[in-house]
Amino acid sequence: MRNHFARLAPVLALTLFAVPVSADPGAWSLGANFGVGTYSNSNLNEQIESGGGKAVKDGWEFGGTIRKGMSVKTSLELEGMKMDGKSTTESGGTTTDFHTKGIAMPVNFLYALSQNDTHDFNLLVGGGPVFNMHGTLHAEDPSGSGETDTGSKTAFMAQGGFEGDYKVSTQFAFSGRVLGRYAKASNVDADKNDPTQGTFDIDHSGFAFSLGMRMFF
Numbered sequence: 001m002r003n004h005f006a007r008l009a010p011v012l013a014l015t016l017f018a019v020p021v022s023a024d025p026g027a028w029s030l031g032a033n034f035g036v037g038t039y040s041n042s043n044l045n046e047q048i049e050s051g052g053g054k055a056v057k058d059g060w061e062f063g064g065t066i067r068k069g070m071s072v073k074t075s076l077e078l079e080g081m082k083m084d085g086k087s088t089t090e091s092g093g094t095t096t097d098f099h100t101k102g103i104a105m106p107v108n109f110l111y112a113l114s115q116n117d118t119h120d121f122n123l124l125v126g127g128g129p130v131f132n133m134h135g136t137l138h139a140e141d142p143s144g145s146g147e148t149d150t151g152s153k154t155a156f157m158a159q160g161g162f163e164g165d166y167k168v169s170t171q172f173a174f175s176g177r178v179l180g181r182y183a184k185a186s187n188v189d190a191d192k193n194d195p196t197q198g199t200f201d202i203d204h205s206g207f208a209f210s211l212g213m214r215m216f217f
Contacts, residue, residue: 025072028217031065031175035210040184041100043137043201048098052091056098059085061087061208065108073112079126080105081202083183094141100132100202104157104183120165124179127158133185133202134192150200151189158182159208171216179208 038058045055063081070076085100108126115121133153139145161179168174183204191197 005039008067025069027069029067029069029214030216030217031067031077031212032062032064033064033081033175033177033210033212034176035060035212036206037061037083037085037181038082040203040205041085041201042203044100044203047200048087052078053089053096053098053138054087056087056100058083058206059083059100062212063104065094066109067088067214073115075122077108077110078105079108079128085204092137096140096171097136097138099136099138100204101135102130102131102183102185102202102204103153104128106157106159108159110163113164118167120163120167121174122163122165123160124163124177125160127156130155130183130185130204133183133204134188135200135202149192150164150202151192153185153188153202155183155185155202157204161208165214167188173214173216175212175214177208177210177212181205181208 030168036058039056041056061081061083065077065079067075076175081104083102087098089096106126106128108124110122110124113121113123131154132152133155135150137148159179159181163175165173165175165179184204187199187200189195189199
């Protein structure tokens with residue numbers, strides 16, 4: 001009996017360690033993502049373009065997630081993501097940068113559509129707040145520079161799409177996401193110090209594409 005156990009022990013150990021940690025109910029993981037988002041900003045862009053500026057249609061996004069496995073196929077995660085839309089307009093020696101920004105913190109639900117030892121393919125849906133949605137305008141010419149900050153608002157966002165993971169080991173994976181998103185703050189003051197300057201909408205609804213990594217523990 002001892003000889004049989006000694007022969008089986010290495011096989012059992014390999015089998016146990018071959019099971020991906022990400023599939024274990026109750027497992028925790030940390031992720032980091034970097035990518036780009038496309039932003040509607042239709043109301044704001046109409047005002048920018050009417051003044052000869054370039055529309056704010058996309059920007060960089062980066063952030064992280066903390067995830068807990070609920071079952072072999074389901075997980076919940078809290079995401080923190082900084083959005084930074086930008087356009088640059090150069091005219092008559094003046095350079096003007098427009099930014100629209102926000103910090104998204106949705107709670108996401110993930111369901112595994114496909115799993116094996118090296119790959120996961122998940123459906124992702126989520127929603128939550130986007131804090132401090134605001135804009136900045138920075139203008140610079142040979143005589144100097146100036147900056148205007150808009151008001152800020154907290155808005156609701158919802159998103160859905162897919163995530164794919166490539167498991168390098170039981171503790172580490174590379175990941176990619178493709179998401180559709182709704183995130184809109186309405187009637188933001190154009191100048192936070194002067195409400196008489198009117199309002200506009202900051203609308204980060206669109207699509208997001210990101211790459212990242214995940215560590216399991």
